[in-house]
Amino acid sequence: MQTLSNKEYKNEFVQAFPGDDSGNVKPRQTPGVLYSKALPTPVKKPELLAWSDELAQELGIEKPTDQKDIDVLGGNHVAPSMYPYAACYAGHQFGNWAGQLGDGRAITLGEWEAPDGKSWELQLKGAGLTPYSRRADGRAVLRSSVREYLMSEAMHYLGVPTTRALSLVSTGDQIIRDMFYNGNPAYEPGAIVMRVAPSFLRFGSFEMPAARKETENLQQLVNWTIDRYYPHITGENRILDWFKEVLERTAHLMVEWMRVGFVHGVMNTDNMSILGLTIDYGPYSFLDDYDPDFTPNTTDLPGRRYAFGKQANIAYWNLGCLASAIAPLLPGTQELVAVLETYEEVFYRKYYAMMAGKLGLDAPTEADQDLIRRFSETMATLNLDMTIFFQLLMELPEDVQEQQTVVGHFQPSFYRELETGERELLHTLIKDYQLRRKANSMAQEEAVQKMRENNPRFILRNYLLHQAIEELEKGQNTLFLKLQAALKDPYSSQHDEFFAKRPDWASQKAGCSMLSCSS
Structure with missing residues (x-):
């Protein structure tokens, strides 16, 4: 295990391509280069809020115990072998060509070689101005940083390909944000996430x-x-x-x-x-x-x-x-x-192969494709809670036939009472599904195990994140720590205190139902 401040970093991307070495972070066009040198802007008081022990173990990084290493995570210290830079890239945004974009609030510090020989880019998000910040401040608030830190790791444990998050630090600074771009800016606590990936190259x-x-x-x-x-x-x-x-x-x-x-x-x-x-x-x-x-x-x-x-x-x-x-x-x-x-x-x-896994079916046939489409259409028509519905489907007894029993079994996934025709729609779908399951080439136990591996029981719902963020802003981390533990075990019932539908109050609350790009 090595510390962040004493590691000998690699800088192979920087060495391979033309870049702007001036260190000038004034927003501007940078033709002819793929990156621009950008030193992190120091913050008032970096404090470690969260650390991914499992990722650190994989990378061979020692958990920070002194302020110098925490300062690396907050952008207040740059190790001698680092070459901090912001990448230059373009993009189509909402279908329109946007021209030069680039890392406006992300700064790559260097490449960390892990014990297995793999290299990982270490990047600070929210570390200050770069030439690509345009009219922004290059900073990130606690709200967005908590969301990135927790969801990066949640997706990893769900088995979804993702960048990772190593740390979350508060900065001690206040950042002004207009959360919904509606003319109501307010100050929020600042934070920085160190995110990790083999590469942050994009289309x-x-x-x-x-x-x-x-x-x-x-x-x-x-x-x-x-x-x-x-x-x-x-x-x-x-x-x-x-x-x-x-x-x-x-x-x-x-x-x-x-x-x-x-x-x-x-x-x-x-x-x-x-x-x-x-x-x-x-x-x-x-x-x-x-x-x-x-x-x-x-x-x-x-x-x-x-x-x-x-x-x-x-x-x-x-x-x-x-x-x-x-x-x-x-x-x-x-x-x-x-x-x-x-x-x-x-x-x-x-x-179709994925959906067969969620439904506990063997290799999907053309007939199964129609059944799969019906599942999607029925869930949408009835407004069923996706996560809870598939968990209940997995727990459905084989011999259940009566409409009242079938509908009652799935009741916990309803956000509203079903009408007569909707109850029949659900009942017919489940009966056809049960007939198909009986034709499986694999045993019932094997089918259920397949479903269990493909259907998460815990997901990081927005209202949970919102509650955790509100607590952190008050200096409390109880829910944050619970969510951090639960996301590491999303396919088990060990954290069923979170196995519940979105509450009614969260359906329209800001930060729980919809967010803006500044989030």
């Missing part, structure tokens, strides 16, 4: 040099990315093969989001990881009542571009943007388009 990282016609930089970035993160891809068609694997990983990520009911909220191309990870946790949410049209992002209204049921299609659109960016490196676009057009088949193959 927008490739869009930037492509848009500027910096073909040499684009070619170098693609080659470096393949060599470093896709070393198994070789040969003359490796760019196409790489794009195909990025497509596969992205489709897999969308399916995993749907499996656990996660809605990202801001699927801009600058928020799409080139490694197929969940990246940039802002106005996200898990589904409470199942609604394909739900978006947690106030900025996404009224179009709901990034609603739960549209995420797979948006991923395809974003992949199209990535394809356009790398197209100049290929002799033609026909083969690239052909790869892109495989997305629908790849996604649905993965999706």
